[in-house]
Amino acid sequence: MTAAPHDLVVRAARALTPDGERAVEVGVTAGRITAVVPLGTGLLGAEVLELAEDEVLLPGLVDSHVHVNEPGRTEWEGFATATRAAAAGGVTTIVDMPLNSLPPTTSVANLEVKKQRAVDQAFVDVGFWGGAVPGNTAELRDLHEAGVFGFKCFLADSGVPEFGHLEADELRADLLELTRFGGLMIVHAEDPGTLEDAPQRAGRDYRHFLASRPAKAESTAIAALIDAARATGARAHVLHLSDADSLPLIAAARADGVRLTVETCPHYLSLDAEHVPDGATAYKCCPPIREQDNQDRLWQGLRDGLIDVVVTDHSPATRDLKEPASGDFAEAWGGVASLQLGLAVVWTEARRRGVPLADVVRWMSAGPAALVGLERKGAIAVGKDADLAVFAPDATFVVDPARLHHKNPVTPYAGRDLTGTVRRTLLRGRDVGDEPTGTLLRRGEA
Template sequence: MTTAATTGPGDDATPDGLFDLVLRAARAVLPEGERAVEVGVSGGRVAAVAPLGTGLRCAEVVELADDEVLLPGLVDSHVHVNEPGRTEWEGFASATRAAAAGGVTTIVDMPLNSLPPTTTVEHLDVKRERAAGQAFVDVGFWGGAVPGNTADLRPLHDEGVFGFKCFLADSGVPEFRHLEADELRADLAELKTFDGLMIVHAEDPGALSGAPQAPGRRYSDFLASRPATAESTAIAAVVDAARATGARAHVLHLSDADSLPLIAAARADGVRLTVETCPHYLSLDADHVPDGATAYKCCPPIRESANQDRLWQGLLDGVIDVVVTDHSPATADLKEPVDGDFAAAWGGVASLQLGLAVVWTEARRRGVPLERVVRWMSAGPAGLVGLERKGAIAVGKDADLVVFAPEATFVVEPARLHHKNPVTPYAGRDLTGVVRRTLLRGAEVTDEPAGTLLRREG
C-alpha cells in the first residue's frame, strides 16, 4: 500500500473539491462481488466507485499493494464494553481501539455487564456520557428488557437504541434478570407497536436446571451442563412468541445446529426471525478444548466438530444471517481461576480484535470466499440494526474502509492485543488475514479517538 500526491490541472476531482481521498485497489469487496476499482471519498462518504484505471484523482491517493484487498468496515452488533461499573473488564477506549485493529468500524454495545445496565433512558445517558470522547470507532447502544421495565422500552427506542436484549435464563449478573415466557410475550407485543427488535439469549432455565452439574476442570462436564436442548427449547419459545405477536426477534450466539431446521421452518412460515453465530463456534470445537482451559468457557458452549460443520452449512444456506463476536471479556482472576474450574470461571470469549482473522482462517480452509465472510460480518449486521450508511463500499455509504492482507499470517500473542485483559482461547494460534489499515469515514484511525455515538436511524 502506498500513498501519493497526484494533483494537476487535468484532475477530475480537485478543481471543485469533489474528492478528499482516492483509493485504488486491484481487489475490493463490493456488494456485487470482488472488483478492481477506484473509490473516491468526499465529506466522509463514498462519492464514487469506478473501474480501476478510470483515473479518479485528488490531493491524496492510496494505492493498495498487490497482496491487499479493500473491504468495507465490519459492523459488530454484539459487544460487551462493560463501562461504567465493570470498566476493569473492558472499556470504551480499549474496546474500540481493539475493534479498529481488527477491521471493525462500528460496534453496538450490549446493555450489560455495565453498572447500571441500559434499561432506562437515564442509564443510557450515563453510557453515552462515559463513551463520549473515548471511541476510536462508531458506537451504538442496545437497550435491555428485564422484568418490570416494559414501560421503559418505548422511551429507549425513541432515544435511539437499536433494539432490546433479554435473557431467558440467568444472565450471570444479578442486576439484569431474565424474562419468563409471559414477560417475553408481553414485551414483544409492546415492541410490535413501534416495530422494535428483541434480541434474545435463548437458553431454557428448566433444561439447564435439569442438566448434570459437576464443577471441576473437565470441559466435557461443563458441556453437559449446557445441553443443546436448552437452546432448542428456548428458541422454540421465541418462535412461538414472535409468531403470536408479529414482532421481530433475533436469536443471539447460536451454537446448537440442531435448531437450524426449526429456525428455517419458522421463517418459511413468515415469522420475523433472524439469527447470528460467533467466531468461536465456527473455529473452536469441544473435541479440542483442554481440561482446565477456562478461556474457552462461554454460554451457550462451544460444541462438537460435527455441530460446527452444520453451523457453517447454516451460514452458506442463509439460515444464519450474521457473524458477530459476542466479545465478553473479564479480568484474568474471574476468567481463569487458579484451579481451572469451569463452573467458577466467567463465561465469555474476548475476540473483538481477532474476529475477522478467526472467521477468515476457517472460511479459507473450507473454500468459502472472502466476499461471503464480509457479507456476514459487515452488510449483515448493518442491515440487522438498520444502519443504512454502513456495511458496504457503495456511493452514499460512510467511507468506513479496511485494507486487508488475506494471505498474510500472524500468531496470536494476547499481550499485544488492545483488549484490556490478555485472556483469549486463541492464544498461540496461527491465523491468516492481517488488517493493515482502518479508515473511519475516510480518515485513518489514529491514536486520537474520532468515533461518533450512533442513534437508530429513523
C-alpha cells in the same frame, strides 16, 4: 489552483463491493463515498491511497454484539480499549450490549450515563442496545425513541443480578409492546428448566461443563421464542447460536412467516469441544462451544442462509475471573474475547473450507448493518460512510495476547496460527489513529 474533487481516492486492484470483487477507485468526500469507478479512471484526490498487490479493500465490519462493560465493570473492558481493538480488527462500528455495565441500559437515564462515558473515548462508531428485564416494559418505547437499536433479553439467568431474565409471559408482553413501535428483540435463548435439570459438576474437565449447558436448552428456548414471535408478530433475533440442532426449527419458522434472524460467533465456527484442554477456562462461554460435527452444521447453516450474521460476542473479564487458579469451568466467568481477531478467525476457517472472502465479509459487515438498520454502513458504495479496511488475506500471524488492544490479555486463540491481517482501518475516510474520532450512533440516523 483548482481544488481536487475528492478528499481521498483509494485505488485497489481487489475490492469487495455489492457487485462482487472488482478493481476500483473509490472517491471519498466529507467522509462519504462519492464515487466507485473502474481502476484506471484516474479520479483525483487531495490524498491518494494505493493498495499493495496482496491487499483487498473491504467495507468496515459491523459488530453488533460487543460487551464494553463501562461504566461499572470497566476493569473488564472499556470504550477506549474495546474500540481500539475493534479498529485493529477492521471493525468500524460496534453496538454495545446493555449488561455487564453498571448501570445496565434498561432506562433512558442509564443510557445517558453510558453515552457520557463513551462520547470522548470511541475510536470507532458506537451504537447501543437497550435491555428488556422484568418490570421495565414501560421503559422500552422511551429507549427506542432515545435511539437504541433494539432490546436484549435473557430467557435464563444472565450471570449478573442487575439484569434479570424474562419469564414466558413477560417475553410475550414485551414482544407485543415492541410491535407498537417496530422494535427488535434480541434474545439469549437458553431454557432455564433444561439447565436446572442438567448435571452440574464442577471441575477442570470441559466435558462436564458442556453437559451442564446441553443443546436441548437452546432448542427448547428457541422453540418458545418462535411461538411468542409468531403469536405477537414481533421481530426477533437469536443471539450467539451454538446449537445446530435448532436450524430446522428456524427454517420452519421462517417458512411460516415468523420474523426471525439468527447470528453465530467466530468461536463456534473455529473451536470445538474435542480440543478444549482441561482447565482452559478461556474457552468458556454460554451457550458453550460444541462438538466438531455441530460446527460443520453451523457452517452449512451459514451457506444455506439460515444464519444471517457472524459477530463476536466479545465478552472479556479480568484474568482472575476468567482464568481462576483452579481451572474450574464452573467457577470461571463465561465469555470469549475476540473483537480484534474475529475477521482473521472466521477467514482462517472459511478459507480452509473453501468459503469465499466475499461471504465472510457479507456475514460480518453488510449483514449486521442490515440487522440494526445502519443504512450508511456495510458496503463500498456511493452514499455510504467511507468506513474501510485494508486486508491482506494471505498474510499469517500467531496470536500474542500481549499485542491485543482489549483490556485483559486473555483469549482462547493464544498461540493460534491465523491467516489474514488488517493493515489499515479508515473511519469516514480517515485512518483510525491515536485520537478517538468515533461518533455515537442513534437508530434511524445512521
